Amino acid sequence: MEQSKALPALSALANEARLDLIKLLIGAGQAGLCAGAISKNLGISASRLSFHLSTLEQANLIQSRKSARNVIYSVNPAGLGGTISYLLNDCCQENPEVVACCRAPSSQDRPNLPVLES
Amino acid sequence: MEQSKALPALSALANEARLDLIKLLIGAGQAGLCAGAISKNLGISASRLSFHLSTLEQANLIQSRKSARNVIYSVNPAGLGGTISYLLNDCCQENPEVVACCRAPSSQDRPNLPVLES
DNA sequence: TCAACTATTCATGAAGTATTGAATTATTTG
């Protein structure tokens, strides 16, 4: 991903309500959630939410589809992954120290822990 | 990393000049660069640069040390890695599709490429 | 078609961020 696409994505992510929104939508998976359900869940006014949703959609981090009178939103994994990849691989140039810090705890090897035997 | 620390870091990163700054400092490694050298390299005025540097330092993404009349700046790998980790592991909950998208090209396995033999 | 519902857009004002250049502080060198 180029910087010109990563910048709007980072701006979109630099907001508490929108981070909460991404977390909620990640949990909902590809089924997604309609705007009303999100509004109730996060306690954000409809007009405010609409603004946040459009910010995230323009940044290519989420996508929407119409279903009857609802608009259903779901995450765009490629957009999210591409943004994180931009930070890790392009911006930080795969710096080993940075890479080591950003592994998932579950996938971290712990070479300093002694192996206890018998 | 908690959201309260990730948010200022994301805000700090959501700026073209500061992304360029991080790239430059990653390249310089732990030796770092003094403010004057950064200013010349990026073509940013001294006062503007000072503002960007302090934004990044307050977000814990870079650190500074004094040396004679210079102030030398270098990246904070833990801060950068922690921020990326927040996005990937906390916010995106290690979603497999997101994780797959944000791997380094060099470390990507390409299971769909056929193995050519003989 | 009318009423109910869902979602977005618009107008407004408040708050935060960006940029410039001049002034200031601190350090080194002659």
Add this chain to the structure above:
DNA sequence: CAAATAATTCAATACTTCATGAATAGTTGA
């Protein structure tokens, strides 16, 4: 000590983003 250098702070201005509530547009079902 005075001049030169390095960096930060400050004041003023422009711009962008945030937040609220009212108005609008599209969809469904009686």
